[in-house]
Amino acid sequence: MDGGALYRSLKYYVLTQQQQEFNGYPRPHYDKDRAVINSKNITQVKSMPGLKLAPDERICDRCTTVFRVDCKGMPIRRDDPCSYHWGRSYQRRGHKTPYTCCSRESNSIGCTVNQWHISENLDNLKGFVRTTDKPQPADGNYGVYALDCEMCYTTEGGEVLHVTVVSSECEKVLDTLVKPTNPVLDYNTRFSGISEQDLRCVTTTLRDVQDILLDKFSNKTILIGHSLDGDLRALRLIHDTVIDTGVVFPHSQGPPFKRALKTLCQVYLSRNIQKEGGGHSCAEDAIACMELMMWKAKSC
Secondary structure, three states: OOHHHHHHHHHHHOOOHHHHHHOOOOEEOOOOOEEEOOOOOOOOHHHOOOOOOOOOEEEOOOOOOEEEEOOOOOEOOOOOOEEEOOOOOOEEOOEEOOOOOOOOOOOOOOOEEEOOOOOOOOOOOEOOEEOOOOOOOOOOOOOEEEEEEEEEEEOOEEEEEEEEEEEOOOOEEEEEEOOOOOOEEEOOHHHHOOOOHHHOOOOOOHHHHHHHHHHHOOOOOEEEEOOHHHHHHHHOEEOOOEEEHHHHOOOOOOOOOOOOHHHHHHHHHOOOOOOOOOOOOHHHHHHHHHHHHHHHHHHO
8 A cells, every 4th residue: 555545544543633632632722832631531630529739739640649749840758659550450340350560459559669759740731832734745645654652750740751753664763762851750661661871861852852743744644653642742742633543443441441552462463562571662662553553444
C-alpha cells in the first residue's frame, strides 16, 4: 500500500474532537501557549466527590494521598512516603484481581515505596505549541507516523525523557533523550529504563523537540500512538489528527478502560513486547502501534 492509499485508509480511524476530549487530549486554549483538558476521566478527583483542594494541595497519582507543595511545586516533606502498587488490578466479573506487580489483593497496602508523592498537575498547562496547516502534497499524503514517549515525574508533573517517532515504514525519524525542565522527583526507571546518569550529558530540551515536530508535521499529519494523550501532554503538543490504538481496539468493558499495548500485540500481531527488565522501548512501542494500524488497514 503506497503512502497516499495508507493515509486515506487510516483517516477513518482518526479520533473525533469529542473522542479526543473524552480521552484527555490537550485542546486549544484562548491563550496561545496554553491548553485545556476537558475530560474528567483522567483526574483522580472524580473518585472523591465533593473534595476541594487548596491552591497548594495535589492528589498523588499513585496512592491518592492529598499532599502539599511549596511555591516551586516541590512536595513538602512529611513522614508518610508514597506507598503504591506499580502493577494493575483489573475489574473481572464483579471483583478486582490481585495486583500484577506483587499478586497481593486489590485492597492491600502498596508493595513499593517512593520518597515523594507525585501528580501530573493538570492545572499547569502552559508552554504548549500547535501544529499548523501546510500545503497539500500532490498525492494527498500529509504523512503517517507513530510516536511514543517515556516520561519522568517532576515538580510540575509528567515530563518527557525520551521520544521516538517512526515512519510508516517503521524507520526512526526522531529518537532522542530530552533534558527535563523542572526538578525530577522520580525518573520512573522501572518503566522508562532511564536514570539520572543517562541524562548527564543530554542538552536537548523540550523546546528543541517541539521545533523538530512542528517542522516535520502539519496539522493533517496522522500521528498514531497508544494512549497518545499522555505523550502529547508531556510534549506540550496540540495536534488534531490522531489515532489511538487504545480506542481503535476497544476494551470489552468499554471506555474509559483500555487494553494494554502488550496485550494487543499478542492478540493481533502474535508478538511479545515490553519484556521484563530494562524498561520499555520507545521505538518498540511506536513500531507496535504502527504495525497494529497497518494490520487494521489491511484487514478491513
